[in-house]
Amino acid sequence: MSSETAIDLNNNPLTLWNGPLGLPDFTRIGSGDFGPVFDAALAAHTEEIDAIAGSANAPTIENTLAALELAGDPLDRVSAIFWCMAGANTNDIIQATEREISPKMARHFSAISMNAKLFARIDELYQRRESLGLDPETLRVLEKTWKRFVKAGAKLDEAGKKRLAAINEELASLGAKFGQNVLADERDWVLFLDEPDLSGLPEFLKNAMAEAAEMRGQKGRYAVTLSRSIYEPFTTYSERRDLREKAFRAFTGRGETGGPTDNGQVVKDTLRLRAEKAKLVGYDSYADLKLDDTMAKTPPAVLELLGPVWKKAREKAGQDQVELERLAAAEGSNNPLAAWDWRHYQEKLRAEKFAFDEAELKPYLQLERIIEACFDVAGRLFGLSFAEKKGITAWHPDVRVFEVRNADGSYRGLFMADYFARPSKRSGAWMSSLQSGYRLGKGSSPVIYNVMNFAKAAEGKPCLLSLDEAKTLFHEFGHALHGMLTDVTWPSVAGTSVSRDFVELPSQLYEHWLTVPEVLEKHALHYATGDPMPKQLLDKMLAASTFGAGFATVEFTASAMVDMAYHSRSDAPENPLAFEAQTLERIGMPDAIAMRHRTPHFQHIFSGDGYSAGYYSYLWSEVLDADAFAAFEETGDPFNPELAEKLRRHIYAAGGSADPEELYTAFRDKMPTPDAMLKKRGLLPMRAGEEL
Known part of the structure; x- marks a missing residue:
């Protein structure tokens, strides 16, 4: 009996979620269970696609577009659990499965995208779209679906389709290998x-x-x-x-070890295949392909943003470097300032300028209190409440589960949080979902999770965060709210399914509420005494909020510019690391600052396709988030209820149901300039009397 027929998808813990609160029953899931279930789910999805494509009935929104959106539920479910565990609690068995399943998934979805009969049905609907009387969201989903198929090769000849499918399969394998190599270097x-x-x-x-x-x-x-x-x-x-x-x-040096975990060849092959893929589907470069459906639209538009930011950041970093070298010399150092010195002397300069040591903040930034602050702000802005549900087994014992309800007490969804670093978890912080929220078909309630990598405190000790870590928690929770507040019909535009340079707006905007004085006064309490943060310390922290902006912006923007340089070429560099060095030299990278993510461990752009030609989007979204928070400041109330409702409706709840510029303009009545972002970072002087 084949594995496909041996697995009952209607009665398997990976696809039938009958655990507490409708979650998967993780007590019945083992690392070795995924392979056969994936095979069965892929086969079942293929049958559904063939039925849609082969229907004798004329194509309609219901029998084609809606059927396509709702197909593959068992595959969605097993995938959600697997990719969660692959990132947050992996092991040798899961990693072996990842290496096997990544190319299989790529092959599967390539076949769907290149299914001629299926595309013919979608194309027929698309050509008649103006006469179908569609609501704006449905029209947008139809247009995005058609374009996704075209970009995935639906119009290629058979030879082109075959080559593109092979490229996608190989890229999937390379992405899995890249991430596993970085994890191995970090772990070992x-x-x-x-x-x-x-x-x-x-x-x-x-x-x-x-x-x-x-x-x-x-x-x-x-x-x-x-x-x-x-x-x-x-x-x-x-x-x-x-x-x-x-x-x-x-x-x-992660990913650049020269041994079995070295990512040099992985990067070279990835860039070569991406350049070939772009040409196959009619684009000059991979950046042109990726940016086609974003707010930026083209590589030159991205560089128009990055160029001025880079110039001002480098100027500020240069001014700071003079000060850091002064401090180093005063301590008797005869060495040139190196990249491993910058953070060290920057902290001493902060103390000198502001009589402020960031370590002073730690006792007031207890993890539990910052979690409460996240929830409190969500309650005040959007009426949400969070109740922790104890004793529920998830993918790791550290995972916590919260039931989320609306202001009227109705059920909204579930939020899960996994806060602590461990060797089985990849680095960084992220948000994802086990289940999205939408109304199509029987509908679905969101199950959203955040993953962090905070250092776990010793037994009996509180977990204390740095200010950056507290901001990270707020940032990822902002993504989580984007997923939890979604209020759309179609799954493909639910939650964070928006253009890459819009997706960071809800998360980066949410960070602003961490440093609202009344939030800190309520939640930044000393872990031992319970006393609120002294006003003097709060004032010093706010005064120093843009300190180090030159360094932070240089290390980030350098990574964004290298990403864009790789992907805006019509071909791939023969030696990517040499190209990285040449690009940094061309833009004038300071010797004493390193990229935030060097090429061999730049997981955003090489461990999968997520942010490739898209790392700039954090800055693009920051232009929006600085302007959006300024809207609240202009009212004098960071929790202005009328503005909060517009924010919920047009930004957090709308998902990708409309063009992002349309959504942002509906909230703010205009599009922003970069000035608010540059001022927020301390890279553009403010006029007298002006406040951020």
Whole structure:
């Protein structure tokens, strides 16, 4: 009996979710269960697609477009669980399955996109779209579906279709390999230290490093790992320049080891195949292909944004570097300022300028309180409430589950959160969903999750966050709200299914509420005393809010410019790392600052297709988010109810149901200029009396 017939998709824990609150029953799911279920679900989806494509009835929205959107439910379910575990709690079995299933999935969806009979039905609806009397959302879904098929090769001849399918399959394998190589380098590198090596380190960092060492079987010692939650504060506070350099070189050298986890060839092959794919479907470059359905539209439009930002950021970083070199010389250093020195002396400069040490904030930024702040702001803006449901098994014991309700008490959905770093989890922070919210067919309620990589505190100790980590929590929760508040009919435009340079608006905008004084006064309470953050410290924190903007903007924008340089070529560079170096030299990258994501570990653009030719979108969205929050500031009330309702309706609830410019203009009555973003970052001087 084949694996397809051996699996009952109507009675399998990966596809029939009958656990608590309608979640998967994770107690019945093992790492080795996925392969056969994937095979059965892929076969079932193929049957559904063949039935739609082969229908003898004339195509209608219901029997073609709606049927296509609702097809593949078992595949959606097993995929949601698998990709969640592959990112957040992987192991050798899951990684082997990932290497096997990634090309299978690519092959499967290529076949759908290139199904001539299916496309003929969609094309017929598309050609008659103006006469069908469609509502705006349905018309948009039809147009986006048609364009997606065309970009995926539906109009190619058979040879072209075959080649494009092979490219997609190979790219999927390369993306899986890239991510697994980075994870392996992060997991396998550790620097164990002892008490004499800890000069300059604050208590919170020592506690986190002790916990990390104990997790790795070295109780009584301290571990520097490549988790940002440990790496960044270590290179900020450690007085040991030699150790800072070791950590820096390991962090920036991920994926460039020269061994089996080296990503050099993976990157080269990926860029070559992407360039070929773009040409096959009629685009000059891969960036042209990816940007076609975004707000930016073209590579020159992206560079119009990045160029002025880069110039101002580099100028500011240059001014700061003079100050950092002064501090280093005062301590007797004769060495040129290096990239492993920047965070260290920047923190000392912050203390000098503002009498402010960011470590002072830590006792007031307790994880539990910041979670409460996220929920509180969502309640005040959108009327949501969150109730934790204890004792529910998820993909890892650290995962927490919250039931979400609307202001009237009606059910909204579920929010799941996985906050702590571990070797089985890839680095970074992200939002995704086990289930989207939409009304089509029987409808669906959202099940949204956030994943973080905060350093877990030792037993009995509170988990204290840096300001950047607290902002990250708010950022990812903003994405989660985008998923939870979705109010659309069609699954393909639900939640975060929007253009790449619009998707960061809800998340980056939400960060602003963290530093609203009344939010901090209520939730930034000392973990030991319960006292609120002193006004003097709050004022110093707000005064220093744009400090280091030159460094932060340079390291980010350099990554965005390298991404765009790779993908706006008509061909692929023969030596990507040499091309990276040449690009940085051409734009004038400061020697003492490293890219935030160097090519060999740039997971946003190489571990899958998500942000390829799209890393700029964080800055593009930041132009929007700075302007959007300014709308609240103009009213004098950061929780202005009329504006909050417009924000909910046009930004958080609308998903991709309308053009993003149309949605933003409906909220703000205009499109913004970059000025508000540059002012927010401290890169553009404000006029006298002007406030952000």
